[in-house]
Amino acid sequence: MGAKQTRAEKYQDLMDKTGFSPEQIKNLHTRFQQLSDNEETISREDLEKIPALANNPIRKQIIEAFFDKRNQHQNEVGAFQEIGFEQFLMVMSHFRPPTLKTTEEEKEAMRKEKLRFLFNMHDTDNDGTITLEEYRKVVEELLKKSGAIGLEAAKAIADAAMLEVASTNVPHMAPEDFYEGITFEHFEQILKGLEMESRMHIRFLDVDTTTMRCGKSKS
Amino acid sequence: MADLRPSRSRFCPRLTAAFLCVFLLVFLHCASASRDAVSGGNDTGIRPVRSTQEDPHDHHGNSTEHKKAFPVLAFNFEHVRKPFEISMWILLALLMKLGFHIIPRISHVVPESCLLIVVGLLVGGTIKAVEGTNAPVLDSKLFFLYLLPPIILDAGYFLPIRPFTENLGTILVFAVLGTLWNVFFIGGTMFAVCQIEGAGLGDVNLLSCLLFGSIISAVDPVAVLAVFEEIHINELLHILVFGESLLNDAVTVVLYHLFQEFSREGSVSVGDALLGVVCFFVVSLGGILVGFIYGILGAFTSRFTSHTRVIEPLFVFIYSYMAYLSAEVFHLSGIMSLIACGVIMRPYVEANISHKSYTTVKYFLKMWSSVSETLIFIFLGVSTVAGPHVWNWTFVVFTVFLCLVSRVLGVIGLTSIINKFRIVKLTKKDQFIVAYGGLRGAIAFSLGFLLTDSKMKHMFLTAIITVIFFTVFVQGMTIRPLVELLAVKRKKESKGSINEEIHTQFLDHLLTGIEDVCGHYGHHHWKDKLNRFNKKYVKKWLIAGERSTEPQLISFYNKMELKQAMMLVEGGSSAKLPTVMSSVSMQNIQPREPPRRRAMPNISKSREEEIRKILRANLQNTRQRLRSYSRHDLMIDPFEDNVSEVRLRKQRVEMGRRVTLMSFHLCLPEHQVFTYDDTESPRSAEMKPGSAAVQLLNESPQRSDQSDAEPNAKQDDQEEQLKLSRCLSDPGPNQDQLEQGSLVS
Numbered sequence: 027m028g029a030k031q032t033r034a035e036k037y038q039d040l041m042d043k044t045g046f047s048p049e050q051i052k053n054l055h056t057r058f059q060q061l062s063d064n065e066e067t068i069s070r071e072d073l074e075k076i077p078a079l080a081n082n083p084i085r086k087q088i089i090e091a092f093f094d095k096r097n098q099h100q101n102e103v104g105a106f107q108e109i110g111f112e113q114f115l116m117v118m119s120h121f122r123p124p125t126l127k128t129t130e131e132e133k134e135a136m137r138k139e140k141l142r143f144l145f146n147m148h149d150t151d152n153d154g155t156i157t158l159e160e161y162r163k164v165v166e167e168l169l170k171k172s173g174a175i176g177l178e179a180a181k182a183i184a185d186a187a188m189l190e191v192a193s194t195n196v197p198h199m200a201p202e203d204f205y206e207g208i209t210f211e212h213f214e215q216i217l218k219g220l221e222m223e224s225r226m227h228i229r230f231l232d233v234d235t236t237t238m239r240c241g242k243s244k245s
Numbered sequence: 246m247a248d249l250r251p252s253r254s255r256f257c258p259r260l261t262a263a264f265l266c267v268f269l270l271v272f273l274h275c276a277s278a279s280r281d282a283v284s285g286g287n288d289t290g291i292r293p294v295r296s297t298q299e300d301p302h303d304h305h306g307n308s309t310e311h312k313k314a315f316p317v318l319a320f321n322f323e324h325v326r327k328p329f330e331i332s333m334w335i336l337l338a339l340l341m342k343l344g345f346h347i348i349p350r351i352s353h354v355v356p357e358s359c360l361l362i363v364v365g366l367l368v369g370g371t372i373k374a375v376e377g378t379n380a381p382v383l384d385s386k387l388f389f390l391y392l393l394p395p396i397i398l399d400a401g402y403f404l405p406i407r408p409f410t411e412n413l414g415t416i417l418v419f420a421v422l423g424t425l426w427n428v429f430f431i432g433g434t435m436f437a438v439c440q441i442e443g444a445g446l447g448d449v450n451l452l453s454c455l456l457f458g459s460i461i462s463a464v465d466p467v468a469v470l471a472v473f474e475e476i477h478i479n480e481l482l483h484i485l486v487f488g489e490s491l492l493n494d495a496v497t498v499v500l501y502h503l504f505q506e507f508s509r510e511g512s513v514s515v516g517d518a519l520l521g522v523v524c525f526f527v528v529s530l531g532g533i534l535v536g537f538i539y540g541i542l543g544a545f546t547s548r549f550t551s552h553t554r555v556i557e558p559l560f561v562f563i564y565s566y567m568a569y570l571s572a573e574v575f576h577l578s579g580i581m582s583l584i585a586c587g588v589i590m591r592p593y594v595e596a597n598i599s600h601k602s603y604t605t606v607k608y609f610l611k612m613w614s615s616v617s618e619t620l621i622f623i624f625l626g627v628s629t630v631a632g633p634h635v636w637n638w639t640f641v642v643f644t645v646f647l648c649l650v651s652r653v654l655g656v657i658g659l660t661s662i663i664n665k666f667r668i669v670k671l672t673k674k675d676q677f678i679v680a681y682g683g684l685r686g687a688i689a690f691s692l693g694f695l696l697t698d699s700k701m702k703h704m705f706l707t708a709i710i711t712v713i714f715f716t717v718f719v720q721g722m723t724i725r726p727l728v729e730l731l732a733v734k735r736k737k738e739s740k741g742s743i744n745e746e747i748h749t750q751f752l753d754h755l756l757t758g759i760e761d762v763c764g765h766y767g768h769h770h771w772k773d774k775l776n777r778f779n780k781k782y783v784k785k786w787l788i789a790g791e792r793s794t795e796p797q798l799i800s801f802y803n804k805m806e807l808k809q810a811m812m813l814v815e816g817g818s819s820a821k822l823p824t825v826m827s828s829v830s831m832q833n834i835q836p837r838e839p840p841r842r843r844a845m846p847n848i849s850k851s852r853e854e855e856i857r858k859i860l861r862a863n864l865q866n867t868r869q870r871l872r873s874y875s876r877h878d879l880m881i882d883p884f885e886d887n888v889s890e891v892r893l894r895k896q897r898v899e900m901g902r903r904v905t906l907m908s909f910h911l912c913l914p915e916h917q918v919f920t921y922d923d924t925e926s927p928r929s930a931e932m933k934p935g936s937a938a939v940q941l942l943n944e945s946p947q948r949s950d951q952s953d954a955e956p957n958a959k960q961d962d963q964e965e966q967l968k969l970s971r972c973l974s975d976p977g978p979n980q981d982q983l984e985q986g987s988l989v990s
Contacts, residue, residue, distance in 0.1 A: 054763070057764050060764065061762075076761055076762060078761035079758055079761045079762070081773075081777065082757060082758045082761070083754055084751065084754045084755065084758065085758065088755060088758040088759065088762070092762075118759075118763070121756075121759055123668040123669075124669075125670075144748070144751075144752075144755075147755075164747070164751070165747060165798070168751060168754070168796075168798060169796055169798060169799065179799045179802065182802070183743060183747070183798065183802045186743050186802065186805075187743045187747055190743055190744055216744045216745075217744065217745065219737055219742070219745060220745055220749070220752075224668070224669045225752060226752060226755075227756075228756055228760050228763065228765065228767055228769065229668070229765070229767055229768075
């Protein structure tokens with residue numbers, strides 16, 4: 027009795043913080059238990075064990091994102107070694123979709139939050155800008171399955187992309203000026219057309235235990 | 246305002262010329278038709294043979310019988326009658342299309358489809374007035390076999406895949422359930438209406454009403470395309486209405502044949518209804534399968550066409566057309582087959598065919614579909630004048646009214662169900678546009694025309710034509726002001742941003758990864774699986790050479806560079822790359838080295854300006870040289886067997902990149918491995934050993950590795966000279982390299 031009550035309170039707390047519904051929190055909790063082998067926290071190794079992630083070119087960045095303190099919205103920087111369920115949920119909350127009731131300002135805020143998440147994934151050294159080196163790394167990771175051609179082209183593509191960001195945001199630079207890196211505002215500007223709030227989401231509605239390991243969940 | 250006056254004085258002679266052409270065409274039609282009437286009979290097949298046989302006989306007769314003067318000039322129209330008429334019609338269509346764009350005011354208010362129908366009405370009226378009853382009618386065979394496929398192929402080949410697949414569920418619900426609802430609602434209510442005393446409709450039974458309903462309820466892709474293309478609405482709404490109009494063909498085909506069979510039989514049993522449901526699945530899935538097979542065949546064939554570039558576009562067209570015809574043989578859905586073929590074929594074919602073949606395919610499809618569309622609307626107008634009409638006020642008015650009501654109810658009802666499953670919900674504005682965009686068109690007319698002749702058929706046809714006119718004219722004309730009034734989101738201008746492409750891909754991987762962490766096998770998971778399967782097995786089979794392993798990001802990037810390069814080369818000196826209205830160059834973003842002595846401490850600003858001017862002037866010469874070079878290139882391309890298309894493409898990309906970079910960089914940082922050769926610079930004599938250092942970002946990775954290594958080596962001894970000459974050098978492509986790139990013959 028007592029345990030259930032605290033769980034309900036805990037869920038209420040989490041609901042307020044992350045905006046998930048109780049069923050969703052319960053489902054994610056089940057998954058968390060699975061990943062952590064019924065312990066309280068998960069570490070990087072636990073996430074690396076997921077077989078389906080092995081084929082993903084940006085696996086490392088994704089796993090890092092879970093342990094990144096910046097994604098916890100508490101104005102800290104650095105990285106955790108292990109995270110608990112609450113931190114897990116906070117990271118997941120970045121992928122909630124907007125509903126019919128979401129107002130324009132809320133959509134704007136949502137978009138900013140999602141873009142911030144992406145920005146943090148690229149900006150690995152926490153200095154607030156994405157430098158050319160970091161951007162090159164991003165593109166290299168995307169193309170790393172393609173061998174040597176991929177690496178060469180990655181550099182060219184990253185350079186061209188950086189040039190595009192610079193020329194859209196700072197149209198007139200003297201030849202000696204140096205464009206430090208992509209700041210968050212420039213990042214927002216350049217990805218304005220993608221409408222992040224509608225694209226960066228996954229369907230949490232039908233995540234339940236029976237469909238987790240095998241089979242397609244209906245959505 | 247001042248602009249209008251000269252254009253007005255200009256358009257008067259053009260307008261009169263256009264009208265003269267119209268009258269000439271009509272006159273010739275009538276002349277040929279009357280000649281036909283005089284000769285009595287309309288089997289033109291025999292006629293030309295007879296007339297050609299006559300001539301030699303006459304000739305012989307002349308020479309043996311009596312000395313008649315040799316006929317210098319003879320009039321033999323029958324010989325070329327059929328192709329002549331076809332060409333005349335097409336010419337009329339094209340001239341009309343031309344004419345509308347010269348008169349700007351009308352085309353802004355009235356959509357083109359309306360104008361074309363009006364022209365058709367005029368032409369039909371003229372023919373009828375001059376001729377009597379011999380006006381041509383939109384033959385169903387002509388429509389379904391020749392006029393419709395190009396439009397559908399154009400739509401299917403250029404279908405934007407991503408929004409289509411993202412909204413596939415919604416589109417299918419609208420197409421299948423929406424059309425079913427429309428059919429039964431309209432059919433049922435019309436039957437109820439027909440029971441009303443005093444309407445004179447007592448002989449129309451339920452099955453006929455349902456048949457009529459199945460003809461009239463399908464949203465027409467031609468009409469939707471014609472209207473929606475001009476209003477530039479946002480991608481989601483466009484793909485919803487358009488996708489619905491394409492996919493409801495399967496439902497229409499099944500229901501039409503079903504009710505036709507039943508109304509012939511006279512009764513229907515439950516078993517028949519079940520068979521109907523099975524038939525639906527067979528028709529749609531069978532059609533898609535047929536298209537799929539032909540698409541794979543087409544892709545496979547295009548893998549081997551590297552030596553015969555000229556016929557590449559034909560493969561695309563012929564395979565698609567065969568897919569359509571094969572589906573029609575089995576009464577499967579030809580439209581779905583055509584779309585499946587185009588969609589499957591496209592990614593592989595585009596990777597295989599040359600750039601010019603791609604352009605050819607694109608332009609031929611656009612051209613054919615444009616001509617078809619124009620002809621369809623004109624014929625619609627002509628057939629309206631021609632066909633026997635049976636006007637029944639009750640029937641027609643109720644039909645129009647019910648079409649509107651059922652559409653609105655259907656959309657609202659279905660959206661409330663769909664929104665439970667959608668992430669991005671459809672707002673009321675969206676629903677309104679979807680409902681309002683349900684236009685009927687020529688498909689409905691042709692299906693009605695195929696019915697067996699009877700008084701009921703004429704009544705149906707009249708009602709169908711009225712509905713078509715209503716939707717095209719009223720809804721077509723008012724949709725644009727309504728869109729503006731409701732402030733519906735318009736299509737955003739896509740500039741092909743490399744950042745967006747990078748992040749789209751990044752997002753795909755990210756979302757797949759998060760789904761995997763959640764243990765949730767959602768859309769992204771399956772999409773990712775499909776992509777990997779595609780990359781691993783399918784691409785190897787269907788794409789030739791090294792393109793098969795090229796990741797999408799690189800091909801996107803290459804395409805963009807190629808486009809920019811071609812724009813620059815073709816535009817000449819006045820061309821400006823649209824994206825760069827800024828003075829930012831590569832140098833601005835390169836990581837800055839710890840400050841070294843500047844290479845040119847003594848040169849003043851004005852001198853720098855002078856130097857830059859000189860370099861720019863040289864750049865013009867370079868561009869001209871480039872232009873003639875590339876023209877030579879392009880000419881050799883289709884006929885040379887030894888040309889590796891890939892290498893040529895890369896060469897062109899390099900050239901383009903060179904030119905791009907040339908325009909913006911006059912001064913370079915050290916570590917930049919860059920694309921031009923210093924051999925033409927004023928200090929080239931000293932620079933020779935170092936010139937190898939600054940090489941192209943070349944095709945083979947090894948070479949660039951070398952060149953990467955070289956600057957570092959040379960840095961130490963020739964640092965200053967390098968800097969200086971790089972800053973001053975005229976970035977001209979090396980003569981040797983040009984020739985090396987030019988083709989081995």
